[in-house]
Structure formats: C-alpha cells, structure tokens
Amino acid sequence: MAGTAQIGVTGLAVMGRNLARNFARNGYTVALHNRTASRTRDLVEQFGHEGTFVPAETAEEFVAALERPRRLVVMVKAGAATDAVIDEFAPLLEPGDMIIDGGNAHFADTRRREAALRERGLHFVGTGISGGEEGALNGPSIMPGGSEEAYESLGPMLETISAKAADGTPCCTHIGADGAGHFVKMVHNGIEYADMQLIAEAYDLLRHGAGYEPARIAEVFRGWNAGRLDSYLIEITAEVLAHVDAATGQPLVDVILDQAEQKGTGRWTVQIALDLGVPVSGIAEAVFARSLSGHADLRAVGRGLAGPTPVALPADEAERFASQVEEALYASKVVSYTQGFHQLQAAGAEYGWTLDLGAIAGIWRGGCIIRAAFLDRITAAYAKDAALPSLLADEQFAGELGAAQDAWRTVVATAARLGIPVPGFATALSYYDALRAPRLPAALTQGQRDFFGAHTYHRVDRDGVFHTTWSEDRSEEQQS
Numbered sequence: 001m002a003g004t005a006q007i008g009v010t011g012l013a014v015m016g017r018n019l020a021r022n023f024a025r026n027g028y029t030v031a032l033h034n035r036t037a038s039r040t041r042d043l044v045e046q047f048g049h050e051g052t053f054v055p056a057e058t059a060e061e062f063v064a065a066l067e068r069p070r071r072l073v074v075m076v077k078a079g080a081a082t083d084a085v086i087d088e089f090a091p092l093l094e095p096g097d098m099i100i101d102g103g104n105a106h107f108a109d110t111r112r113r114e115a116a117l118r119e120r121g122l123h124f125v126g127t128g129i130s131g132g133e134e135g136a137l138n139g140p141s142i143m144p145g146g147s148e149e150a151y152e153s154l155g156p157m158l159e160t161i162s163a164k165a166a167d168g169t170p171c172c173t174h175i176g177a178d179g180a181g182h183f184v185k186m187v188h189n190g191i192e193y194a195d196m197q198l199i200a201e202a203y204d205l206l207r208h209g210a211g212y213e214p215a216r217i218a219e220v221f222r223g224w225n226a227g228r229l230d231s232y233l234i235e236i237t238a239e240v241l242a243h244v245d246a247a248t249g250q251p252l253v254d255v256i257l258d259q260a261e262q263k264g265t266g267r268w269t270v271q272i273a274l275d276l277g278v279p280v281s282g283i284a285e286a287v288f289a290r291s292l293s294g295h296a297d298l299r300a301v302g303r304g305l306a307g308p309t310p311v312a313l314p315a316d317e318a319e320r321f322a323s324q325v326e327e328a329l330y331a332s333k334v335v336s337y338t339q340g341f342h343q344l345q346a347a348g349a350e351y352g353w354t355l356d357l358g359a360i361a362g363i364w365r366g367g368c369i370i371r372a373a374f375l376d377r378i379t380a381a382y383a384k385d386a387a388l389p390s391l392l393a394d395e396q397f398a399g400e401l402g403a404a405q406d407a408w409r410t411v412v413a414t415a416a417r418l419g420i421p422v423p424g425f426a427t428a429l430s431y432y433d434a435l436r437a438p439r440l441p442a443a444l445t446q447g448q449r450d451f452f453g454a455h456t457y458h459r460v461d462r463d464g465v466f467h468t469t470w471s472e473d474r475s476e477e478q479q480s
C-alpha cells in the first residue's frame with residue numbers, strides 16, 4: 001500500500017514529539033518512529049486525538065508509511081546520533097526523498113551530510129528550529145537550508161507550522177544552500193547568549209548599583225518590556241526575577257547556583273567568527289562570562305582580591321541610573337546584533353550563500369528565543385539598503401546609539417567604579433568607539449610586528465609594502 005503520511009518524525013523526545021503534534025494539529029498526516037517503540041505508543045495514546053498519526057515500529061514500516069517524495073524529519077541529538085539515523089534510513093529512500101535534520105547541528109556537519117546524500121539523489125535539509133518545547137508545539141521560528149527544490153516541496157508545510165509575526169508573515173523562509181540554515185540558527189544562538197548576558201549585567205547593575213531587590217527589578221523589566229526592549233527574553237526575565245522559592249521564601253534567583261552552563265552553539269559561533277575574521281566581541285564575552293562563572297575554584301581564589309564592595313547609589317540617583325542602564329542595554333544589544341549580522345554577511349561570502357539578512361531578521365520576529373519588536377527595524381534597515389555594510393551604518397540605529405552614548409558611558413564607568421563586572425556592556429561600547437575612531441592604535445601594533453618579525457606594514461601616504469630596518473633607522477619599500 002502506498003504511504004499516506006505527508007511527513008514523518010523520527011526521534012520523539014520532547015522536541016520531536018511536539019513538532020510531530022504541531023504538524024498533526026495543522027492537518028498533516030504524520031508518521032511516527034522512535035528507537036524505543038514505547039515512546040511512539042505513548043504519543044499516540046496521549047495525543048492521538050489531535051490529528052492523524054501513523055505509528056511505525058521499524059525503519060522499514062516508517063519509510064513505507066510516507067507518501068513520495070518522502071519527507072523525513074530527524075529529531076535526535078546532534079552529532080553521532082544524527083549520522084547513525086542517516087545511515088539507517090538513507091538506504092531505504094529513493095531519489096527525490098528528503099531528510100530534514102531539525103537538531104542544533106554544526107553547519108560543517110550539515111554541509112558534509114548534504115554533499116554525501118546529494119550524490120545519492122537525496123535532499124538533506126539542515127533546519128534550524130528555535131523556540132524550545134513550547135515553540136515546537138505552537139509555532140517555532142524555522143530556518144531551513146538545503147536545495148531550492150527541497151524547499152518547494154517542504155517549505156509550505158514548514159511555513160504552516162511556524163510561528164507568525166505580528167503582521168501574519170510565517171517565521172520561516174528558505175535560508176540558502178547546504179548548511180546555511182544551521183549556520184543561521186547557530187548565529188541566532190550566539191546572539192541569544194549575548195542578549196542573555198547583557199540582561200544579566202543589567203540585573204546586576206540594578207541589584208548592586210541601584211540597590212533594588214529582585215521583585216523591584218522584575219517591575220523595572222516589565223516597564224522596559226513595554227518599550228523598545230520589548231522581547232521574549234526581557235519578558236521571561238521579569239518572571240524569573242519575580243519568582244519566590246517555595247522552600248525558602250527567598251527570591252529563586254538567590255537560591256540558584258551562579259554557574260551558567262552551555263550546550264555549545266554560542267561557542268561555535270565564536271570559533272567560526274574567529275575563522276571568518278569577524279569581531280563578535282559581544283557574543284564572545286557572553287560565552288566567556290558563562291565559562292568564568294563555572295570556574296568555582298578560580299572564583300574561590302579570586303574572592304580575596306582587593307577592590308570596592310558595591311555600595312548602592314542614593315535613592316534619587318538610583319532611579320536615574322536605572323534608566324541609564326536601559327539605554328546602555330539597548331545600545332549594547334544593537335551592537336550584538338550588528339556583530340551577528342556581520343558574521344552572517346561574511347559567511348554568505350565565504351560559503352557562497354545568498355543570505356537575505358532582512359528576511360532572516362523577519363523570521364526571528366516570532367517563535368524564537370530572541371524574538372523582539374526591534375527585529376522589525378533590522379528588516380526595515382535592510383529593506384532600505386540590502387547591501388548595508390553594518391547595522392550601525394543605518395541612520396536610525398546610528399542616531400539611537402548616538403543618543404544613548406552618554407548614559408552608556410556613565411553606566412560602564414559607574415560599573416568600573418563600583419566593581420561590578422560588565423564585560424558585555426563594556427565590549428559593546430569599545431566596539432562602538434573603535435568604529436568611531438579616526439585612527440586606531442593598530443598602527444603601533446603593525447610597527448611592533450615589523451620591529452620584531454619584519455612583518456612589514458602599509459603607509460597612509462604611499463602605496464606599497466614597507467619594512468623599516470629599525471637599528472639603522474632606514475625604511476624601504478619591499479618588492480612584491
């Protein structure tokens with residue numbers, strides 16, 4: 001009998017299960033498969049009423065349940081597990097069929113898998129999916145890579161189950177060939193790390209600089225969420241801060257161990273940015289801040305070091321300071337996005353992807369972790385000028401940062417004075433100032449390199465490559 005399921009999901013842990021339910025709730029017939037068959041049965045038992053599911057116990061049954069061309073979504077742990085599933089299913093598929101990897105895979109793995117499967121006539125669609133469990137069920141932001149041909153068949157289904165932005169546009173678009181979708185998801189996560197770090201620093205400043213308690217800070221964040229910082233992460237921050245621990249009666253944030261963990265996508269973003277030569281200092285500081293927080297031994301040694309103990313500002317100054325923190329947070333956030341989009345631009349050139357940066361900002365408006373009102377503005381900036389070299393070249397963003405800079409400087413300076421670490425705010429401000437600078441001390445760095453290693457330098461007044469024989473005070477042009 002010919003298969004009837006329009007899509008199949010293998011790997012029914014919480015993300016896979018919710019994605020399968022999302023397809024079914026949208027009227028698609030969904031084939032189900034899981035290594036442990038009891039999970040498949042549980043899903044049908046609990047949620048069978050939500051739509052039409054075709055449970056399969058074996059790989060062969062699962063493949064047979066799918067209509068052609070087959071669309072097979074793999075929701076397993078990134079890495080070896082994905083390769084194992086591909087090895088299991090690929091031999092059962094026929095040319096034109098599609099394997100869709102919805103995990104947080106490294107884009108280089110996706111490129112390798114796509115190339116190998118293409119040789120066998122199969123489409124491999126590395127797909128970024130953001131929004132956690134809730135998003136998978138009710139509408140995530142979806143970032144599919146792979147071929148145009150695969151998107152033609154699969155895209156409408158993904159657009160249907162995706163989140164919708166406030167204007168009704170689906171938060172899903174074809175990102176580009178091979179690993180482009182997973183690359184964009186990775187940068188999304190890098191930006192997520194930076195956003196979270198900046199919010200954490202804002203909290204720390206309000207707590208120890210303004211002297212506010214978590215419940216009051218929750219109120220401040222609620223207020224910010226009604227303005228230009230309106231976003232999912234600001235919204236949940238207010239909820240986390242307002243939460244009281246049932247066991248101790250203390251704010252829960254005071255009971256949670258202050259050591260942040262990571263699964264690795266932020267780290268990948270920075271590693272790849274280093275290879276591409278793109279300064280993503282905001283994302284890098286966020287990754288390092290998580291890493292530093294986890295070095296308990298190092299911190300135990302460091303606690304004895306000299307420095308100011310933060311003393312909260314007087315009440316009247318505290319309120320002004322809180323609004324300056326909002327400005328610093330907004331400005332630093334714009335810088336992180338600027339850096340993330342620079343990385344996307346560089347990756348497009350390096351890997352041959354035509355990335356529509358405005359559309360990417362557009363599909364992050366709903367469903368994903370970094371969803372924010374402000375993404376509309378990024379889309380608008382690229383709509384005005386698709387070749388914008390940097391978001392800071394956009395008049396509106398440049399104007400806003402110009403207006404925020406006094407507050408931004410005050411916040412960074414106050415943090416330094418009080419001894420509150422603000423790596424995210426400080427690096428963002430330094431990036432801004434480095435871009436503004438008419439001259440950078442990189443000239444000195446070049447002089448040093450030439451001094452100790454004859455690495456040569458360029459001059460501002462003449463073309464050519466120069467080397468100075470420093471001991472003889474003699475400079476000459478090098479032959480190329």
Ligand code: 6PG
Pocket residue numbers: 104129130131132189192261262263264265266368369
């Ligand atoms: C998303 C999230 C999701 C996840 C990451 C980050 O877009 O839905 O980014 O992919 O939460 O795993 O987790 P870490 O903080 O552990 O790296």
